Amino acid sequence: MTTIQPPRFAVLQLSGCAGCEVSLLNAGEWIDRFDLAFMPLVTSAYDVPEVDILLISGGVRSDEDLHNLRQAVKRAKKIVAVGTCAISGGVTNLGNRDEVRQLFLSQSERHNLPRMLPKSQPVDVFVDVDLYLPGCPPTPELFMAALLEPPDFKASANVCQECGRQKLMDVKPTHLVGMAGGQVAPDICLINQGYLCVGSSTRGGCRALCTRPGHPCVGCRGPSNALIEKDSSTWLESIQRVFKSMTNIPPEELREALLSPQMALFLFQFSDYAGGDRPARSKDKVL
Ligand code: SF4
Ligand code: SF4
Numbered sequence: 251m252t253t254i255q256p257p258r259f260a261v262l263q264l265s266g267c268a269g270c271e272v273s274l275l276n277a278g279e280w281i282d283r284f285d286l287a288f289m290p291l292v293t294s295a296y297d298v299p300e301v302d303i304l305l306i307s308g309g310v311r312s313d314e315d316l317h318n319l320r321q322a323v324k325r326a327k328k329i330v331a332v333g334t335c336a337i338s339g340g341v342t343n344l345g346n347r348d349e350v351r352q353l354f355l356s357q358s359e360r361h362n363l364p365r366m367l368p369k370s371q372p373v374d375v376f377v378d379v380d381l382y383l384p385g386c387p388p389t390p391e392l393f394m395a396a397l398l399e400p401p402d403f404k405a406s407a408n409v410c411q412e413c414g415r416q417k418l419m420d421v422k423p424t425h426l427v428g429m430a431g432g433q434v435a436p437d438i439c440l441i442n443q444g445y446l447c448v449g450s451s452t453r454g455g456c457r458a459l460c461t462r463p464g465h466p467c468v469g470c471r472g473p474s475n476a477l478i479e480k481d482s483s484t485w486l487e488s489i490q491r492v493f494k495s496m497t498n499i500p501p502e503e504l505r506e507a508l509l510s511p512q513m514a515l516f517l518f519q520f521s522d523y524a525g526g527d528r529p530a531r532s533k534d535k536v537l
Pocket of ligand 1: 438
């Protein structure tokens with residue numbers, strides 16, 4: 251009797267925070283259906299072996315990252331870029347700021363440290379990617395959808411469609427209340443309550459994890475398909491139109507908040523899909 255081998259997969263961790271790996275571990279359904287061949291957080295292994303699927307988390311920040319990435323993709327049939335860092339550079343992208351870079355480079359006499367590349371890069375600058383799985387981190391359900399490709403999985407076009415909060419056209423706040431604004435009324439759109447929620451332009455699939463309990467969406471899943479091949483000014487105009495129709499918040503106040511460093515951590519991704527120094531990402535490849 252022949253035994254059917256389960257698909258083998260590996261998780262290559264580049265520069266990131268390991269939040270994606272924790273989310274994957276929370277999605278326990280894969281355990282009986284896949285053979286996890288490599289994941290430094292869980293299994294001890296020196297090199298990525300031959301696998302069917304390679305999940306890549308983290309950005310390409312050092313020459314060690316780049317070497318590991320190039321070696322690993324040679325041994326995998328399917329490449330999946332996972333999370334904000336792999337897709338857009340993420341937290342490690344902060345190292346692109348000059349003062350942080352200088353700080354690291356000035357300590358170049360330190361031994362046994364990987365050499366910093368001039369910039370943090372997404373993985374698709376260096377290798378072809380079959381599938382993008384955005385999120386910071388992607389939810390366990392999204393990990394399962396990337397691994398199993400279930401025919402019944404469907405991500406909504408944007409977070410609003412999964413949120414369930416009602417948009418009211420006759421309740422118009424005059425100012426933003428800040429991220430920690432206090433009491434949040436259930437069932438009513440957070441914009442109506444003065445919160446800076448960007449769920450209308452963010453791709454769905456997370457089941458509105460943040461907004462349903464009352465935290466504004468900060469856009470960690472990246473742009474919705476309607477915005478994915480557009481530049482950042484198109485996105486900015488789109489979200490400004492949403493707030494103009496639903497609030498009386500002065501445009502300058504809204505613009506300043508949207509461009510604040512706090513929001514930039516995720517919103518910078520919205521300009522990242524259109525290309526630049528690499529081909530544009532096709533929405534057909536984004537889960
Ligand atoms: S709270 Fe945010 S995600 Fe929910 S409906 Fe309002 S804008 Fe959309
Ligand atoms: S609601 Fe927004 S910030 Fe929260 S998980 Fe979903 S996409 Fe990310």
